[in-house]
Amino acid sequence: MTRLKTRLLEKIQEHRPRTQKLTKEFADVVIDQVNIGQVIGGARDIHALVTDISYLDPQEGIRFRGKNIPETFAALPKAAGGEYPTVESFWYFLLTGEVPTQAEVDEVLADFKSRAKVPGYVFDMLKAMPKDSHPMVMLSAAILSMQKESQFAAKYHDTKKTDYWDTMYEDATTLVARLPEIAAFIYRYKYKNGDIIAPKADLDMGANFAHMMGIAKPYDDVARMYFILHSDHESGNVSAHTTHLVASALSDAYYSLSAGINGLAGPLHGLANQEVLDWIMAFQKQMGGAEPTEENVKKALWDTLNSGHVIPGYGHAVLRKTDPRYTAQMEFCLKHLPNDPLFKLVNMIYKVAPGVLTEQGKTKNPWPNVDAQSGVIQWYYGLKEYDFYTVLFGVGRALGVLANITWDRALGYPIERPKSVTTAMLEEWAAKGGRK
Numbered sequence: 471m472t473r474l475k476t477r478l479l480e481k482i483q484e485h486r487p488r489t490q491k492l493t494k495e496f497a498d499v500v501i502d503q504v505n506i507g508q509v510i511g512g513a514r515d516i517h518a519l520v521t522d523i524s525y526l527d528p529q530e531g532i533r534f535r536g537k538n539i540p541e542t543f544a545a546l547p548k549a550a551g552g553e554y555p556t557v558e559s560f561w562y563f564l565l566t567g568e569v570p571t572q573a574e575v576d577e578v579l580a581d582f583k584s585r586a587k588v589p590g591y592v593f594d595m596l597k598a599m600p601k602d603s604h605p606m607v608m609l610s611a612a613i614l615s616m617q618k619e620s621q622f623a624a625k626y627h628d629t630k631k632t633d634y635w636d637t638m639y640e641d642a643t644t645l646v647a648r649l650p651e652i653a654a655f656i657y658r659y660k661y662k663n664g665d666i667i668a669p670k671a672d673l674d675m676g677a678n679f680a681h682m683m684g685i686a687k688p689y690d691d692v693a694r695m696y697f698i699l700h701s702d703h704e705s706g707n708v709s710a711h712t713t714h715l716v717a718s719a720l721s722d723a724y725y726s727l728s729a730g731i732n733g734l735a736g737p738l739h740g741l742a743n744q745e746v747l748d749w750i751m752a753f754q755k756q757m758g759g760a761e762p763t764e765e766n767v768k769k770a771l772w773d774t775l776n777s778g779h780v781i782p783g784y785g786h787a788v789l790r791k792t793d794p795r796y797t798a799q800m801e802f803c804l805k806h807l808p809n810d811p812l813f814k815l816v817n818m819i820y821k822v823a824p825g826v827l828t829e830q831g832k833t834k835n836p837w838p839n840v841d842a843q844s845g846v847i848q849w850y851y852g853l854k855e856y857d858f859y860t861v862l863f864g865v866g867r868a869l870g871v872l873a874n875i876t877w878d879r880a881l882g883y884p885i886e887r888p889k890s891v892t893t894a895m896l897e898e899w900a901a902k903g904g905r906k
Protein backbone atom coordinates (compact mmCIF):
# COMPACT_ATOMS: atom_id res chain seq x y z
CA MET A 471 0.00 0.00 0.00
CA THR A 472 1.37 3.46 -0.89
CA ARG A 473 1.97 6.04 1.83
CA LEU A 474 -0.93 8.07 0.36
CA LYS A 475 -3.37 5.19 0.65
CA THR A 476 -2.14 4.35 4.16
CA ARG A 477 -2.55 7.97 5.29
CA LEU A 478 -5.94 8.17 3.60
CA LEU A 479 -7.14 5.10 5.52
CA GLU A 480 -5.84 6.60 8.80
CA LYS A 481 -7.63 9.88 8.01
CA ILE A 482 -10.84 8.02 7.18
CA GLN A 483 -10.67 6.08 10.44
CA GLU A 484 -10.08 9.31 12.38
CA HIS A 485 -12.96 11.03 10.62
CA ARG A 486 -15.67 8.37 10.76
CA PRO A 487 -16.57 8.87 14.46
CA ARG A 488 -17.23 12.59 13.78
CA THR A 489 -19.79 11.81 11.08
CA GLN A 490 -21.29 8.98 13.16
CA LYS A 491 -21.66 11.24 16.22
CA LEU A 492 -23.38 13.93 14.14
CA THR A 493 -25.84 11.51 12.57
CA LYS A 494 -26.53 9.59 15.82
CA GLU A 495 -26.71 12.44 18.34
CA PHE A 496 -27.43 15.60 16.39
CA ALA A 497 -29.44 14.53 13.35
CA ASP A 498 -32.40 16.73 14.37
CA VAL A 499 -30.45 19.96 14.80
CA VAL A 500 -31.81 22.50 12.29
CA ILE A 501 -29.18 24.35 10.24
CA ASP A 502 -31.28 25.90 7.47
CA GLN A 503 -34.76 26.78 6.29
CA VAL A 504 -36.06 26.40 2.75
CA ASN A 505 -38.32 28.93 1.04
CA ILE A 506 -40.35 28.80 -2.15
CA GLY A 507 -37.83 30.97 -4.00
CA GLN A 508 -35.13 28.40 -3.35
CA VAL A 509 -37.29 25.44 -4.35
CA ILE A 510 -38.07 27.04 -7.72
CA GLY A 511 -34.73 28.81 -7.97
CA GLY A 512 -32.17 26.04 -8.30
CA ALA A 513 -31.81 25.24 -4.58
CA ARG A 514 -29.61 28.31 -4.28
CA ASP A 515 -27.87 28.71 -0.92
CA ILE A 516 -29.61 25.75 0.75
CA HIS A 517 -27.04 24.22 3.08
CA ALA A 518 -27.65 20.61 2.11
CA LEU A 519 -24.33 19.01 1.23
CA VAL A 520 -21.20 18.17 3.19
CA THR A 521 -17.61 17.98 1.98
CA ASP A 522 -14.28 18.63 3.65
CA ILE A 523 -12.24 18.80 0.46
CA SER A 524 -12.95 22.49 -0.24
CA TYR A 525 -15.15 25.34 0.99
CA LEU A 526 -16.36 28.38 -0.97
CA ASP A 527 -16.77 31.65 0.90
CA PRO A 528 -18.86 34.15 -1.11
CA GLN A 529 -16.43 37.00 -0.38
CA GLU A 530 -13.08 35.26 -0.16
CA GLY A 531 -13.48 32.46 -2.70
CA ILE A 532 -12.26 28.92 -2.57
CA ARG A 533 -10.16 27.22 0.10
CA PHE A 534 -8.78 23.77 -0.61
CA ARG A 535 -8.50 21.83 2.63
CA GLY A 536 -8.53 25.12 4.54
CA LYS A 537 -5.91 26.86 2.38
CA ASN A 538 -6.69 29.68 -0.04
CA ILE A 539 -5.09 29.68 -3.50
CA PRO A 540 -1.82 31.53 -2.67
CA GLU A 541 -1.42 29.43 0.49
CA THR A 542 -1.99 26.21 -1.48
CA PHE A 543 0.56 27.16 -4.13
CA ALA A 544 3.08 28.19 -1.45
CA ALA A 545 2.65 25.10 0.72
CA LEU A 546 2.94 22.25 -1.76
CA PRO A 547 6.21 20.85 -3.17
CA LYS A 548 7.02 22.40 -6.56
CA ALA A 549 7.85 20.62 -9.76
CA ALA A 550 11.60 20.60 -10.48
CA GLY A 551 12.43 23.89 -12.21
CA GLY A 552 8.80 25.04 -12.02
CA GLU A 553 6.95 27.79 -10.15
CA TYR A 554 3.86 25.70 -9.40
CA PRO A 555 3.28 22.55 -7.34
CA THR A 556 2.95 19.21 -9.05
CA VAL A 557 -0.56 17.92 -9.61
CA GLU A 558 0.59 14.76 -7.82
CA SER A 559 1.31 16.70 -4.61
CA PHE A 560 -2.07 18.41 -4.89
CA TRP A 561 -3.86 15.06 -5.28
CA TYR A 562 -2.21 13.86 -2.04
CA PHE A 563 -3.26 17.12 -0.35
CA LEU A 564 -6.89 16.97 -1.55
CA LEU A 565 -7.32 13.38 -0.40
CA THR A 566 -5.62 13.65 2.99
CA GLY A 567 -5.56 17.37 3.88
CA GLU A 568 -1.81 17.01 4.45
CA VAL A 569 1.11 18.58 2.61
CA PRO A 570 3.17 15.66 1.31
CA THR A 571 6.94 15.31 1.52
CA GLN A 572 8.87 15.02 -1.74
CA ALA A 573 9.25 11.28 -1.12
CA GLU A 574 5.47 10.95 -0.82
CA VAL A 575 4.99 12.94 -4.03
CA ASP A 576 7.50 10.72 -5.82
CA GLU A 577 5.50 7.70 -4.73
CA VAL A 578 2.28 9.20 -6.17
CA LEU A 579 4.17 9.91 -9.40
CA ALA A 580 5.30 6.29 -9.63
CA ASP A 581 1.79 5.06 -8.80
CA PHE A 582 0.28 7.25 -11.55
CA LYS A 583 2.86 5.92 -14.04
CA SER A 584 1.92 2.34 -13.23
CA ARG A 585 -1.75 3.09 -14.01
CA ALA A 586 -1.38 5.58 -16.85
CA LYS A 587 -1.58 3.25 -19.85
CA VAL A 588 -4.83 4.05 -21.63
CA PRO A 589 -6.45 0.92 -23.15
CA GLY A 590 -6.17 0.87 -26.95
CA TYR A 591 -9.93 0.52 -27.39
CA VAL A 592 -10.39 4.06 -26.01
CA PHE A 593 -8.40 5.50 -28.90
CA ASP A 594 -10.16 3.20 -31.39
CA MET A 595 -13.51 4.43 -30.12
CA LEU A 596 -12.45 8.09 -30.31
CA LYS A 597 -11.25 7.58 -33.87
CA ALA A 598 -14.60 6.00 -34.78
CA MET A 599 -16.47 9.12 -33.63
CA PRO A 600 -17.29 11.90 -36.07
CA LYS A 601 -14.27 14.20 -36.06
CA ASP A 602 -16.48 17.23 -35.53
CA SER A 603 -17.85 15.79 -32.25
CA HIS A 604 -17.35 18.31 -29.48
CA PRO A 605 -14.18 17.49 -27.49
CA MET A 606 -16.29 17.27 -24.31
CA VAL A 607 -18.37 14.52 -25.92
CA MET A 608 -15.13 12.72 -26.72
CA LEU A 609 -13.82 13.17 -23.17
CA SER A 610 -17.04 11.98 -21.57
CA ALA A 611 -17.32 8.99 -23.92
CA ALA A 612 -13.66 8.04 -23.36
CA ILE A 613 -14.19 8.02 -19.59
CA LEU A 614 -17.39 6.00 -19.87
CA SER A 615 -15.84 3.53 -22.30
CA MET A 616 -13.35 2.48 -19.59
CA GLN A 617 -16.12 1.49 -17.15
CA LYS A 618 -15.33 -2.16 -17.72
CA GLU A 619 -12.00 -1.52 -15.93
CA SER A 620 -13.81 -0.51 -12.71
CA GLN A 621 -12.64 -2.36 -9.63
CA PHE A 622 -15.49 -0.87 -7.64
CA ALA A 623 -18.07 -2.40 -9.98
CA ALA A 624 -16.23 -5.72 -10.32
CA LYS A 625 -15.84 -6.23 -6.56
CA TYR A 626 -19.13 -4.61 -5.47
CA HIS A 627 -20.86 -7.86 -4.49
CA ASP A 628 -17.89 -9.06 -2.45
CA THR A 629 -17.06 -5.78 -0.73
CA LYS A 630 -18.27 -4.58 2.69
CA LYS A 631 -19.77 -1.08 2.76
CA THR A 632 -16.90 0.14 4.97
CA ASP A 633 -14.41 -0.95 2.28
CA TYR A 634 -16.14 0.70 -0.71
CA TRP A 635 -13.74 3.63 -0.45
CA ASP A 636 -10.82 1.33 -1.30
CA THR A 637 -11.98 0.30 -4.78
CA MET A 638 -13.39 3.80 -5.38
CA TYR A 639 -9.92 5.17 -4.58
CA GLU A 640 -8.35 2.67 -6.98
CA ASP A 641 -10.69 3.68 -9.83
CA ALA A 642 -10.32 7.39 -9.03
CA THR A 643 -6.52 7.19 -9.09
CA THR A 644 -6.49 5.25 -12.35
CA LEU A 645 -8.78 7.81 -13.96
CA VAL A 646 -6.66 10.76 -12.80
CA ALA A 647 -3.53 9.04 -14.14
CA ARG A 648 -5.09 8.44 -17.57
CA LEU A 649 -6.96 11.67 -18.24
CA PRO A 650 -4.00 13.79 -19.44
CA GLU A 651 -3.15 11.33 -22.21
CA ILE A 652 -6.81 11.05 -23.25
CA ALA A 653 -7.18 14.84 -23.33
CA ALA A 654 -3.96 15.32 -25.31
CA PHE A 655 -5.02 12.58 -27.72
CA ILE A 656 -8.37 14.31 -28.33
CA TYR A 657 -6.53 17.57 -29.01
CA ARG A 658 -3.89 16.19 -31.38
CA TYR A 659 -6.37 13.88 -33.10
CA LYS A 660 -8.90 16.62 -33.75
CA TYR A 661 -6.68 19.60 -34.45
CA LYS A 662 -3.20 18.33 -35.35
CA ASN A 663 -4.02 15.82 -38.09
CA GLY A 664 -3.84 12.90 -35.71
CA ASP A 665 -0.13 13.52 -35.10
CA ILE A 666 -0.12 11.93 -31.63
CA ILE A 667 2.81 12.45 -29.25
CA ALA A 668 3.53 9.48 -26.96
CA PRO A 669 3.80 10.14 -23.20
CA LYS A 670 7.21 10.25 -21.48
CA ALA A 671 7.68 8.08 -18.43
CA ASP A 672 9.97 10.42 -16.46
CA LEU A 673 7.72 13.50 -16.37
CA ASP A 674 5.20 14.68 -13.78
CA MET A 675 1.59 15.12 -14.90
CA GLY A 676 1.89 18.81 -15.86
CA ALA A 677 5.11 18.33 -17.82
CA ASN A 678 3.87 15.17 -19.50
CA PHE A 679 0.64 16.88 -20.53
CA ALA A 680 2.57 19.81 -22.03
CA HIS A 681 4.82 17.34 -23.85
CA MET A 682 1.87 15.33 -25.26
CA MET A 683 0.11 18.55 -26.32
CA GLY A 684 3.30 19.57 -28.12
CA ILE A 685 3.55 22.92 -26.32
CA ALA A 686 6.91 24.13 -24.97
CA LYS A 687 7.73 25.44 -21.47
CA PRO A 688 6.37 27.13 -19.43
CA TYR A 689 3.21 25.30 -20.55
CA ASP A 690 4.11 22.54 -18.07
CA ASP A 691 3.59 25.09 -15.30
CA VAL A 692 0.48 26.48 -16.99
CA ALA A 693 -0.97 22.95 -16.98
CA ARG A 694 -0.13 22.43 -13.29
CA MET A 695 -1.63 25.80 -12.33
CA TYR A 696 -4.69 25.27 -14.50
CA PHE A 697 -5.50 21.75 -13.23
CA ILE A 698 -5.08 22.79 -9.59
CA LEU A 699 -7.13 26.00 -9.94
CA HIS A 700 -10.03 24.21 -11.63
CA SER A 701 -10.07 21.14 -9.39
CA ASP A 702 -12.71 21.80 -6.79
CA HIS A 703 -15.33 24.40 -5.85
CA GLU A 704 -17.10 22.71 -2.96
CA SER A 705 -19.76 20.18 -3.88
CA GLY A 706 -22.88 22.09 -4.98
CA ASN A 707 -21.63 23.18 -8.42
CA VAL A 708 -23.10 21.23 -11.34
CA SER A 709 -20.11 19.00 -12.16
CA ALA A 710 -19.29 18.13 -8.53
CA HIS A 711 -22.89 17.67 -7.53
CA THR A 712 -23.66 15.48 -10.55
CA THR A 713 -20.64 13.28 -9.91
CA HIS A 714 -21.61 12.98 -6.24
CA LEU A 715 -25.27 12.28 -7.07
CA VAL A 716 -24.52 9.54 -9.59
CA ALA A 717 -21.95 7.96 -7.26
CA SER A 718 -24.52 7.99 -4.45
CA ALA A 719 -26.41 5.25 -6.35
CA LEU A 720 -23.15 3.28 -6.05
CA SER A 721 -22.41 3.82 -9.71
CA ASP A 722 -18.65 3.62 -10.06
CA ALA A 723 -16.19 6.44 -10.73
CA TYR A 724 -16.34 5.98 -14.53
CA TYR A 725 -20.12 6.43 -14.71
CA SER A 726 -20.04 9.24 -12.16
CA LEU A 727 -17.20 11.29 -13.64
CA SER A 728 -18.57 10.94 -17.16
CA ALA A 729 -21.89 12.35 -15.91
CA GLY A 730 -20.15 15.21 -14.10
CA ILE A 731 -18.19 16.06 -17.25
CA ASN A 732 -21.48 16.30 -19.17
CA GLY A 733 -22.65 18.94 -16.68
CA LEU A 734 -19.36 20.82 -16.99
CA ALA A 735 -20.04 21.04 -20.74
CA GLY A 736 -22.93 23.48 -20.21
CA PRO A 737 -22.41 27.15 -21.19
CA LEU A 738 -23.50 28.40 -17.75
CA HIS A 739 -20.82 26.20 -16.13
CA GLY A 740 -17.41 25.09 -17.49
CA LEU A 741 -18.14 25.79 -21.13
CA ALA A 742 -18.28 29.50 -20.26
CA ASN A 743 -14.51 29.66 -20.94
CA GLN A 744 -15.19 28.66 -24.55
CA GLU A 745 -18.04 31.19 -24.65
CA VAL A 746 -15.70 33.95 -23.45
CA LEU A 747 -13.35 33.37 -26.38
CA ASP A 748 -16.30 33.15 -28.74
CA TRP A 749 -17.55 36.51 -27.47
CA ILE A 750 -14.11 38.08 -27.86
CA MET A 751 -13.68 36.74 -31.41
CA ALA A 752 -17.12 38.04 -32.42
CA PHE A 753 -16.28 41.40 -30.86
CA GLN A 754 -12.93 41.64 -32.69
CA LYS A 755 -14.59 40.70 -35.98
CA GLN A 756 -17.19 43.39 -35.46
CA MET A 757 -14.43 45.92 -34.75
CA GLY A 758 -12.80 45.00 -38.08
CA GLY A 759 -9.28 45.83 -36.88
CA ALA A 760 -10.22 48.98 -34.92
CA GLU A 761 -8.64 49.36 -31.45
CA PRO A 762 -10.85 48.22 -28.60
CA THR A 763 -11.85 51.12 -26.38
CA GLU A 764 -13.88 51.27 -23.18
CA GLU A 765 -16.72 52.77 -25.23
CA ASN A 766 -16.93 50.07 -27.90
CA VAL A 767 -16.46 47.28 -25.31
CA LYS A 768 -19.29 48.80 -23.27
CA LYS A 769 -21.53 48.94 -26.33
CA ALA A 770 -20.79 45.29 -27.21
CA LEU A 771 -21.60 44.22 -23.63
CA TRP A 772 -24.92 46.07 -23.74
CA ASP A 773 -25.68 44.52 -27.16
CA THR A 774 -25.15 41.07 -25.61
CA LEU A 775 -27.44 41.85 -22.67
CA ASN A 776 -30.08 43.46 -24.89
CA SER A 777 -30.12 40.38 -27.13
CA GLY A 778 -31.13 38.38 -24.03
CA HIS A 779 -27.80 36.64 -23.49
CA VAL A 780 -25.52 36.46 -20.48
CA ILE A 781 -22.03 37.94 -20.44
CA PRO A 782 -19.89 34.82 -20.27
CA GLY A 783 -17.27 34.70 -17.52
CA TYR A 784 -19.22 37.05 -15.26
CA GLY A 785 -21.55 36.30 -12.37
CA HIS A 786 -21.65 33.39 -9.98
CA ALA A 787 -24.16 31.39 -7.98
CA VAL A 788 -22.18 31.74 -4.73
CA LEU A 789 -19.30 34.20 -5.18
CA ARG A 790 -19.98 37.90 -4.63
CA LYS A 791 -16.49 39.23 -5.44
CA THR A 792 -13.91 38.74 -8.18
CA ASP A 793 -13.09 35.03 -8.26
CA PRO A 794 -9.60 34.47 -6.76
CA ARG A 795 -9.02 31.93 -9.54
CA TYR A 796 -9.46 34.85 -11.97
CA THR A 797 -6.96 36.86 -9.93
CA ALA A 798 -4.43 34.00 -9.78
CA GLN A 799 -4.49 33.71 -13.58
CA MET A 800 -4.36 37.49 -14.00
CA GLU A 801 -1.20 37.53 -11.87
CA PHE A 802 0.29 34.83 -14.09
CA CYS A 803 -0.51 36.99 -17.15
CA LEU A 804 0.98 40.11 -15.56
CA LYS A 805 4.21 38.20 -15.04
CA HIS A 806 4.40 36.22 -18.29
CA LEU A 807 2.35 38.07 -20.92
CA PRO A 808 1.73 41.63 -19.71
CA ASN A 809 1.61 43.13 -23.21
CA ASP A 810 -0.48 40.48 -24.89
CA PRO A 811 -3.33 42.21 -26.80
CA LEU A 812 -5.91 39.60 -25.73
CA PHE A 813 -4.89 40.02 -22.08
CA LYS A 814 -5.29 43.78 -22.47
CA LEU A 815 -8.76 43.34 -23.95
CA VAL A 816 -9.80 40.98 -21.12
CA ASN A 817 -8.57 43.60 -18.65
CA MET A 818 -10.60 46.25 -20.42
CA ILE A 819 -13.70 44.05 -20.18
CA TYR A 820 -12.93 43.66 -16.45
CA LYS A 821 -12.88 47.46 -16.15
CA VAL A 822 -16.21 47.91 -17.92
CA ALA A 823 -18.38 44.79 -17.43
CA PRO A 824 -19.04 45.03 -13.66
CA GLY A 825 -20.43 48.55 -14.17
CA VAL A 826 -22.61 47.46 -17.10
CA LEU A 827 -23.96 44.45 -15.17
CA THR A 828 -24.59 46.59 -12.08
CA GLU A 829 -26.45 49.15 -14.18
CA GLN A 830 -28.53 46.38 -15.74
CA GLY A 831 -29.32 45.33 -12.18
CA LYS A 832 -30.14 41.67 -12.62
CA THR A 833 -27.12 39.68 -11.54
CA LYS A 834 -26.31 39.29 -7.84
CA ASN A 835 -22.62 39.24 -8.72
CA PRO A 836 -21.25 41.54 -11.44
CA TRP A 837 -17.65 40.32 -10.99
CA PRO A 838 -15.67 37.92 -13.20
CA ASN A 839 -15.35 34.20 -12.50
CA VAL A 840 -12.52 31.81 -13.40
CA ASP A 841 -13.69 31.42 -17.00
CA ALA A 842 -13.19 35.08 -17.93
CA GLN A 843 -9.39 34.80 -17.69
CA SER A 844 -8.44 31.20 -18.44
CA GLY A 845 -8.63 31.26 -22.25
CA VAL A 846 -6.17 34.14 -22.58
CA ILE A 847 -3.32 32.04 -21.22
CA GLN A 848 -4.14 29.06 -23.42
CA TRP A 849 -4.39 31.30 -26.49
CA TYR A 850 -1.04 32.91 -25.74
CA TYR A 851 0.70 29.53 -25.63
CA GLY A 852 -0.75 28.56 -28.99
CA LEU A 853 -3.81 26.58 -27.92
CA LYS A 854 -6.27 28.57 -30.00
CA GLU A 855 -8.89 25.85 -30.60
CA TYR A 856 -11.08 27.19 -27.85
CA ASP A 857 -13.79 24.55 -28.07
CA PHE A 858 -11.11 22.39 -26.39
CA TYR A 859 -10.77 24.60 -23.30
CA THR A 860 -13.46 22.85 -21.26
CA VAL A 861 -11.56 19.56 -21.65
CA LEU A 862 -8.70 21.18 -19.73
CA PHE A 863 -11.23 22.23 -17.09
CA GLY A 864 -12.51 18.63 -17.02
CA VAL A 865 -9.07 17.14 -16.36
CA GLY A 866 -8.66 19.57 -13.46
CA ARG A 867 -12.20 19.09 -12.15
CA ALA A 868 -11.69 15.32 -12.07
CA LEU A 869 -9.20 15.76 -9.20
CA GLY A 870 -11.78 17.38 -6.94
CA VAL A 871 -14.83 15.31 -7.78
CA LEU A 872 -12.95 12.00 -7.63
CA ALA A 873 -11.43 12.88 -4.25
CA ASN A 874 -14.96 13.73 -3.12
CA ILE A 875 -16.58 10.46 -4.18
CA THR A 876 -13.75 8.50 -2.56
CA TRP A 877 -14.58 10.26 0.72
CA ASP A 878 -18.34 9.83 0.06
CA ARG A 879 -17.86 6.08 0.13
CA ALA A 880 -15.48 6.27 3.09
CA LEU A 881 -18.08 8.07 5.16
CA GLY A 882 -20.95 5.92 3.93
CA TYR A 883 -23.10 8.77 2.61
CA PRO A 884 -26.45 7.38 1.42
CA ILE A 885 -28.16 7.56 -1.93
CA GLU A 886 -29.20 11.19 -2.56
CA ARG A 887 -32.89 11.71 -2.98
CA PRO A 888 -34.39 15.14 -2.17
CA LYS A 889 -38.18 15.41 -2.00
CA SER A 890 -40.15 17.19 -4.70
CA VAL A 891 -43.51 18.92 -4.39
CA THR A 892 -46.14 20.09 -6.86
CA THR A 893 -46.87 23.68 -7.85
CA ALA A 894 -50.33 23.31 -6.27
CA MET A 895 -48.67 22.44 -2.95
CA LEU A 896 -46.48 25.52 -3.18
CA GLU A 897 -49.57 27.63 -3.92
CA GLU A 898 -51.36 26.17 -0.92
CA TRP A 899 -48.40 26.80 1.41
CA ALA A 900 -47.99 30.28 -0.05
CA ALA A 901 -51.63 31.08 0.84
CA LYS A 902 -51.17 29.69 4.36
CA GLY A 903 -47.88 31.52 4.91
CA GLY A 904 -45.87 28.32 5.17
CA ARG A 905 -45.98 24.52 5.28
CA LYS A 906 -47.68 23.91 8.55
Ligand SMILES: CC(=O)SCCNC(=O)CCNC(=O)[C@H](O)C(C)(C)COP(=O)(O)OP(=O)(O)OC[C@H]1O[C@@H](n2cnc3c(N)ncnc32)[C@H](O)[C@@H]1OP(=O)(O)O
Nearest residue numbers: 738739740742780781782783784785786787832833834839
Ligand atom coordinates in the same frame (compact mmCIF):
# COMPACT_ATOMS: atom_id res chain seq x y z
C1 LIG B 1 -16.88 27.48 -13.53
C2 LIG B 1 -18.18 28.10 -13.47
O1 LIG B 1 -19.17 27.44 -13.62
S1 LIG B 1 -18.26 29.74 -13.13
C3 LIG B 1 -19.73 30.29 -13.97
C4 LIG B 1 -19.55 30.26 -15.46
N1 LIG B 1 -20.72 30.77 -16.17
C5 LIG B 1 -20.74 31.97 -16.76
O2 LIG B 1 -19.80 32.73 -16.70
C6 LIG B 1 -22.00 32.31 -17.53
C7 LIG B 1 -22.50 33.70 -17.18
N2 LIG B 1 -23.01 33.75 -15.84
C8 LIG B 1 -24.28 33.27 -15.52
O3 LIG B 1 -25.05 32.84 -16.36
C9 LIG B 1 -24.70 33.29 -14.05
O4 LIG B 1 -24.04 34.32 -13.38
C10 LIG B 1 -24.44 31.95 -13.33
C11 LIG B 1 -25.08 30.79 -14.08
C12 LIG B 1 -22.96 31.69 -13.20
C13 LIG B 1 -25.04 32.02 -11.93
O5 LIG B 1 -26.43 32.08 -12.07
P1 LIG B 1 -27.39 32.61 -10.89
O6 LIG B 1 -26.90 32.08 -9.58
O7 LIG B 1 -28.78 32.28 -11.27
O8 LIG B 1 -27.10 34.17 -10.93
P2 LIG B 1 -28.00 35.38 -10.37
O9 LIG B 1 -28.82 34.94 -9.19
O10 LIG B 1 -27.09 36.54 -10.19
O11 LIG B 1 -29.00 35.63 -11.60
C14 LIG B 1 -30.01 36.62 -11.54
C15 LIG B 1 -30.26 37.14 -12.94
O12 LIG B 1 -29.06 37.76 -13.43
C16 LIG B 1 -28.70 37.19 -14.67
N3 LIG B 1 -27.26 37.10 -14.79
C17 LIG B 1 -26.39 36.47 -13.98
N4 LIG B 1 -25.15 36.54 -14.50
C18 LIG B 1 -25.24 37.21 -15.65
C19 LIG B 1 -24.29 37.56 -16.65
N5 LIG B 1 -23.02 37.21 -16.59
N6 LIG B 1 -24.74 38.25 -17.72
C20 LIG B 1 -26.06 38.61 -17.81
N7 LIG B 1 -26.99 38.27 -16.91
C21 LIG B 1 -26.57 37.58 -15.84
C22 LIG B 1 -29.29 35.78 -14.60
O13 LIG B 1 -29.38 35.21 -15.91
C23 LIG B 1 -30.61 36.04 -13.94
O14 LIG B 1 -31.47 36.59 -14.90
P3 LIG B 1 -33.04 36.21 -14.96
O15 LIG B 1 -33.58 36.71 -13.67
O16 LIG B 1 -33.52 36.92 -16.16
O17 LIG B 1 -33.11 34.72 -15.05
Ligand SMILES: O=C([O-])CC(=O)C(=O)O
Nearest residue numbers: 702703706707708787839
Ligand atom coordinates in the same frame (compact mmCIF):
# COMPACT_ATOMS: atom_id res chain seq x y z
O1 LIG C 1 -19.20 26.94 -7.98
C1 LIG C 1 -19.91 26.96 -9.00
O2 LIG C 1 -21.15 26.91 -8.97
C2 LIG C 1 -19.31 27.09 -10.35
C3 LIG C 1 -17.82 27.18 -10.32
O3 LIG C 1 -17.24 28.23 -10.23
C4 LIG C 1 -17.08 25.92 -10.38
O4 LIG C 1 -17.69 24.84 -10.33
O5 LIG C 1 -15.84 25.96 -10.46
